[in-house]
Amino acid sequence: MNEQAPSDQSWFTLLDREYYFSEEVFEREAQAIFLRQWHYVAHVSEVAAAGDFVVVDLLGESVIISRGRDGSINALLNSCRHRGFPVCREKAGNARLLVCGYHNWAYGLDGALRKAPSIDDAVINYDNWGLHRVRVEVWQGLIFICLGEPRTADLAGELDAVAADMIQLDPTRMKKIHEQSVDLETNWKVMRENFQECYHCAGNHPELSLSLDVEATYHNTGDVQRKAEFYGGGSQPRPGMRSISMDGEAKCSKYLGAFGEPGAEIPEQFHAGFAIHPLFSRGLFSVDYGVIFTMNPISPGKVRWTSRWFVHEDAVEGTDYDRDEVTKLWRVSVEEDIDLVTRSYEGMNSRRYVPGPLSASREPTLRVSQALYLDMMDEV
Amino acid sequence: MNEQAPSDQSWFTLLDREYYFSEEVFEREAQAIFLRQWHYVAHVSEVAAAGDFVVVDLLGESVIISRGRDGSINALLNSCRHRGFPVCREKAGNARLLVCGYHNWAYGLDGALRKAPSIDDAVINYDNWGLHRVRVEVWQGLIFICLGEPRTADLAGELDAVAADMIQLDPTRMKKIHEQSVDLETNWKVMRENFQECYHCAGNHPELSLSLDVEATYHNTGDVQRKAEFYGGGSQPRPGMRSISMDGEAKCSKYLGAFGEPGAEIPEQFHAGFAIHPLFSRGLFSVDYGVIFTMNPISPGKVRWTSRWFVHEDAVEGTDYDRDEVTKLWRVSVEEDIDLVTRSYEGMNSRRYVPGPLSASREPTLRVSQALYLDMMDEV
Amino acid sequence: MNEQAPSDQSWFTLLDREYYFSEEVFEREAQAIFLRQWHYVAHVSEVAAAGDFVVVDLLGESVIISRGRDGSINALLNSCRHRGFPVCREKAGNARLLVCGYHNWAYGLDGALRKAPSIDDAVINYDNWGLHRVRVEVWQGLIFICLGEPRTADLAGELDAVAADMIQLDPTRMKKIHEQSVDLETNWKVMRENFQECYHCAGNHPELSLSLDVEATYHNTGDVQRKAEFYGGGSQPRPGMRSISMDGEAKCSKYLGAFGEPGAEIPEQFHAGFAIHPLFSRGLFSVDYGVIFTMNPISPGKVRWTSRWFVHEDAVEGTDYDRDEVTKLWRVSVEEDIDLVTRSYEGMNSRRYVPGPLSASREPTLRVSQALYLDMMDEV
Ligand code: FES
Numbered sequence A, B, C: 001m002n003e004q005a006p007s008d009q010s011w012f013t014l015l016d017r018e019y020y021f022s023e024e025v026f027e028r029e030a031q032a033i034f035l036r037q038w039h040y041v042a043h044v045s046e047v048a049a050a051g052d053f054v055v056v057d058l059l060g061e062s063v064i065i066s067r068g069r070d071g072s073i074n075a076l077l078n079s080c081r082h083r084g085f086p087v088c089r090e091k092a093g094n095a096r097l098l099v100c101g102y103h104n105w106a107y108g109l110d111g112a113l114r115k116a117p118s119i120d121d122a123v124i125n126y127d128n129w130g131l132h133r134v135r136v137e138v139w140q141g142l143i144f145i146c147l148g149e150p151r152t153a154d155l156a157g158e159l160d161a162v163a164a165d166m167i168q169l170d171p172t173r174m175k176k177i178h179e180q181s182v183d184l185e186t187n188w189k190v191m192r193e194n195f196q197e198c199y200h201c202a203g204n205h206p207e208l209s210l211s212l213d214v215e216a217t218y219h220n221t222g223d224v225q226r227k228a229e230f231y232g233g234g235s236q237p238r239p240g241m242r243s244i245s246m247d248g249e250a251k252c253s254k255y256l257g258a259f260g261e262p263g264a265e266i267p268e269q270f271h272a273g274f275a276i277h278p279l280f281s282r283g284l285f286s287v288d289y290g291v292i293f294t295m296n297p298i299s300p301g302k303v304r305w306t307s308r309w310f311v312h313e314d315a316v317e318g319t320d321y322d323r324d325e326v327t328k329l330w331r332v333s334v335e336e337d338i339d340l341v342t343r344s345y346e347g348m349n350s351r352r353y354v355p356g357p358l359s360a361s362r363e364p365t366l367r368v369s370q371a372l373y374l375d376m377m378d379e380v
C-alpha cells in the first residue's frame, strides 16, 4: 500500500524506523559522527583568566575546559587516571592545580600529572598518567571540542570559509547571558529534521513567524544542494525588522562587533550564523544578540538540547538589555519544538510506521543533510 | 525435589518462569496473540455523532476511533503518514477533517489523505498515503479493534453464539459512567490467572464475596473443558441478591435492556457477560450495571489494566444512581487484585521458582486457557 | 599512551572497565560469588522466641528467617510453592504456621507444607512442595545465609580461626539498635575497593580520621598477602582512644562481652571484627559498640549498602547510650563514602577509562582481594 520513492527524485523519504530506535545504529552513529565532529561547548570569556575552568558534559563524557598559565585553552577528560573519580567536582572555578578529591592526585591545568601521593613516584612514569586530552579548537572566541579523531581537522578554516558574517560580529567580545538545557524523549535526528525545515513554522511558531522571514529560510542557507558539514547563515528577519525577537525590534541596544560603533551602517535584514551538519552546533545571530543551540545525544530515544544566548560583552543588563526580553522568543519557540519532536517520535514508534514523502524541491535541506549522514555512516 | 505433573492429569502446572519474564516470549506473544485478537476499546455513544472521535492506546499504538459522515465507525493509526506526528492531539473531539498539527496534512474521518501542503499534489498518489486503517467491529454497540490479522474474522457471530444474555441487556443503549486505568508491575498472564480462579476470593475479596456466588464461579462459565477464544457469562450474584455490589442490592434503579421495562421479570441470580481468551476483554453485567475489563500488555513485567463501568443510557446520575456506589465494589476488588498480582510476580522472580501444582478438577479454567494459549503460540 | 603494569609488581591495576559495567560479568559473579558466599542477615535476638520470623532481601530473593518450636533457626525462600506469592507479607512477626495469603497454603516454621486447600491432598505429595530451604549458619549469635552451594562449608570454623577477638565480645548477647539501607548507583566492587583502603580517609573522612588509627589500617588486617575469604580484625582506635566515634570516647557505658564485667581490663586500642571477601559482610567492633556492613549487588550499576549497629543487650537507651551518638560517626562516614563511590563510578563510565596504577607496597589489600576474586571467577 506504500509507494517507493521514485527514481525521478520528485520526492524522497527520511530514514527507516530502525534508524531512530536501534541501539546498534546509535553506537554506529557515535563512532561515525558524534565522536568525530566538533561541538561548541563554551565561550572564551568563561575561562578568561589563567586557572579558570568549566566542566561540560558531552556524549556521556565530563570534560574540563581550562586555561593554563600560558593562556592556552585545554580540554581534558574529567576522570582521574588513578581510579576514575571526577577531578573537578565543581562546575566552574579557578585553580593552580586540578587536585582529585579522592586520593589527592594533582594535575596541571594542561592535564599533566604532577603528584600521585597514593603511589611512590619511583614506580610509575608520570608522563603516562596525565588526564586524557581532548581535541580543542577556538574559533573567534568560541570553543569547540571533538572527543575522537575529528573528521575535519581545520575547523577554523572551514568556518572562516562559510561564516564570514559571524566574524563581523566579533564573537570574541561577546558574553553568555543565559543557558538552558533540557533532556528530550526523542531521537536526535528528529530534532535535526525539525530544525532544518520551516514548513511547520507558520502553524506552530506564531511568535517566531512574526519576525522570521520564513520564505527566506528555504533559500538562504547557501547552496542547499551542497552536501557539506559546515554551513553559514542565520535566521533572516523580515524586511524592516532588526532582530529575531517577539516584535522584530532589537532587544539589546549595544550592537555586536563593528555594528556597535557609532554611525555603523546596519545591512537590511542582517543575519549571521554557522551550522555543523548533521549533528549540529547551530549559531543564529542578529545585530543585537545571538543564540547557539547544541545537541547531545544520550540514547536512541533521548537527546539533550542546550541553548545559550549572547550579547556584546560591554552591554549592561538593565540598561542595554533585559535578559528575559533577549531570551524570550527562542525560549518560547524551543518549548514549541519540544512538543513537536517528542510527539513525532511517539508517533514513529508505531509498528506500522514507514517514512512518508517529502518534497525534493521544497524540502531539499533535509535530503542533502540525510545524504551527508549516510555518507558518514558508510565510512564505518 | 520437585514432582513432575502426572500423566493421569490429576494436577497440572502453569508455565515455566521464562514465559513470564522473557522479552523474546513477549514478542512472540505479540505476534501470535496480542496483535491477532479483538480488544474492546470504546462504546458507540463515545462517537455518537458524525465527526466524533476518541483516541485510545493499545499495545503501544495510538488509535483514532472516528465516526464518518456516513455513520460508519473507523479505526485509524494516529501517526501522520508524513513524519509520524499524532494527527489527533486531543483525546476526544469532533472534526470535519483530521488535520495534523505539524505540517497540516489533512485526512478524512475514514483516514483518506485529502491535502498534503508540504508536498506538491502532483508528485504523490494520495491513495497511497492515507492513515493506516485498523480492523474494527461493532457488536451490540461495543467497539472492538484488532491491530493485525484477526485470528477470528467473525467477532459478532462468535459473541452472538456465546453471549446471548448480553444482547438482552441491549448494550447499544448503555453509557459509560467511569473509566480507570492502572499500570501494574506484573506479567499479563499473572493477571489473567488471577482473574480466572476464585479460590483466592474468600481470603482476599471480602466485599466481593458478599454478593458473588463464589461456588458458582467454578461451574458456570459454560463448558470449562471447551478450549475456545470466546466465552459468555458474567458474575453470578448469590441467591436473593440482585447485583454484584457492596450489599448485593442494585445500584442503579433504571435497569438495563428489556429489564428496564415496567413489569419486566428479573430472573433469579441474573448475570451476563463475555470473555475473549487468553488476552481478554471481559464484560461482567448484572441487571443494573456492568463493567468491562481489558488488559494492555506493555512489556513482560508491565500491563495496563483498564476498567469501564456502564449503566442504562437514560439513567440519571443523582436520581437513578450514585456513581461512587455503582463503581465501589469493583474499585475495591481491583485494588485487592493489584496487590495479589504484583506480589505474586515478585515471588515468581525467585531464581528457584518452579510452577506449583494446580488441581485439574477444581481449577480447570486455567488449564484450558493455558492450552489455548499454547496452541496459539505454537502457530507462530 | 598507557603503561602496562610491570612484571616486577611494583604496581598493579584494578580490573578493566567491562568488569564494572557488563551484565554478562555480573551474572558470572552471581554464579561464582554472590550465590556461593555467606552473608550476614540477622541477629538471633531478632528471632528470639519460637515462631518469630523476619524477612530479609538478598540478591533479589526474599528470605524468611524463622525460629521453629524446637529452637532451630530456618532460612526459607519467601515464595509460595503454589503460585509464588510471598508467604510472609510482613517484615517480621510471630506465627504458629506460615500461611500464604493468596490461597491459604500453610507451611511449618521449617518450611514443610502442612495444608494445600486449593488442591486435593490425595493428588500431590506434600514432601515435594515445602518452601525452598536456604543454607543457614549461626556463629556467635550472628545469622548468615548462603543462597546456593557454599564455597566454604564450615563458616563457624573459619570465623573462629580468624576472629577470636569477636568471641570475647560475646555477640550472642548483643542487640541491634539501628539499621539503615541505601541503594547506590555504583558497582559493588567500587564500594569494596573504597572500603579496602584508607588512603582516601584523611581527605574525605575528617570525623573518622579523628578516632581511627589510619596508619594502622595498612597493617593490621592480618597478613595481607594471604589470599583468603575470611579475615578478622576491626578498626583500630588511635592510642588513648576507646572507640571509633566522633570524639574517640566510648558511646555506650555498658561494654560488650567480658569487658562489661566489673574490673575488666580493656586492652589499649582494642578492636575486633570479621570480613568475608570479596563480597563482604564486614563487622567492626570496639568495646562499647559495633557495626556490621553488608553489600547486596542488584545490577552492574546498583548495590544496596546496609549498616547495622549493635550494643550490649542489657544496655539501656537514654541511660547507657544515646542511639544518635552511637551511630553518628558511621552514618556520617557512610554518607561521605556514598559520594565517593557513586562519583568514581560516573568517572569510570568514560569511553577512555583505563584502570590506573596502584601501589603494590602501600595498597596490597586491594591486590590480594582482586586475586581472590579472579580465582573465584575462574572456577565458573
Ligand atoms: S581517584 Fe583520583 S586520586 Fe584516586
Ligand code: FES
Residues within 6 Å of the ligand: B080, B081, B082, B083, B084, B085, B100, B101, B102, B103, B104, B105
Ligand atoms: S507530520 Fe503530519 S503533516 Fe507533517
Ligand code: FES
Residues within 6 Å of the ligand: C080, C081, C082, C083, C084, C085, C100, C101, C102, C103, C104, C105
Ligand atoms: S500462591 Fe500461595 S497459596 Fe496460592
